[in-house]
Amino acid sequence: MPVATQRxxxxxxxxxxxxxxxxxxxxxxxxxxxxxxxxxLSKGTAYMKFDECWYCMPCEQDCPTGAVHVDIPYLLR
Ligand code: SF4
Ligand code: SF4
Incomplete structure (x- = not known):
C-alpha cells in the first residue's frame, strides 16, 4: 500500500x-x-497514512465530531 506523501x-x-x-x-x-x-501523536489528530481507500464511509459517519471528510471520486458517486 502506498504511503500517503502529500496529505x-x-x-x-x-x-x-x-x-x-x-x-x-x-x-x-x-x-x-x-x-x-x-x-x-505529535499533533493529536488523525490523518490518512496510506493512500488507499474503499470509500466505504464509516470513518466519516462514525466520527463523533464530524472531523472526517471522504472525497469520493466523481465516477464512484
Ligand atoms: S472510507 Fe474511511 S473507513 Fe473506508 S477505507 Fe476509506 S478511510 Fe477507511
Ligand atoms: S473519529 Fe474523528 S475525532 Fe476521532 S480520531 Fe478520528 S477524526 Fe479524530
Missing part, C-alpha cells in the same frame, strides 16, 4: 480543529477496514 491530495481529510484524537478518540482508525488511517 493534501489524499481522499480522506481530517479537520484538525474538530478532531479530538488528543482526548483519546481513535474511532476512525478503529472502523477503517483497510487500516489506512492513523493518529499523529
Amino acid at each position: 493534501s491530495s489524499v481522499p480522506v481529510s481530517v479537520d484538525a480543529e474538530k478532531c479530538i484524537a488528543h482526548k483519546g478518540c481513535t474511532v476512525c482508525v478503529d472502523v477503517c477496514p483497510l487500516d489506512v488511517l492513523a493518529i499523529d
Whole structure:
C-alpha cells in the first residue's frame, strides 16, 4: 500500500480543529477496514497514512465530531 506523501491530495481529510484524537478518540482508525488511517501523536489528530481507500464511509459517519471528510471520486458517486 502506498504511503500517503502529500496529505493534501489524499481522499480522506481530517479537520484538525474538530478532531479530538488528543482526548483519546481513535474511532476512525478503529472502523477503517483497510487500516489506512492513523493518529499523529505529535499533533493529536488523525490523518490518512496510506493512500488507499474503499470509500466505504464509516470513518466519516462514525466520527463523533464530524472531523472526517471522504472525497469520493466523481465516477464512484
Ligand atoms: S473519529 Fe474523528 S475525532 Fe476521532 S480520531 Fe478520528 S477524526 Fe479524530
Ligand atoms: S472510507 Fe473506508 S477505507 Fe476509506 S478511510 Fe474511511 S473507513 Fe477507511
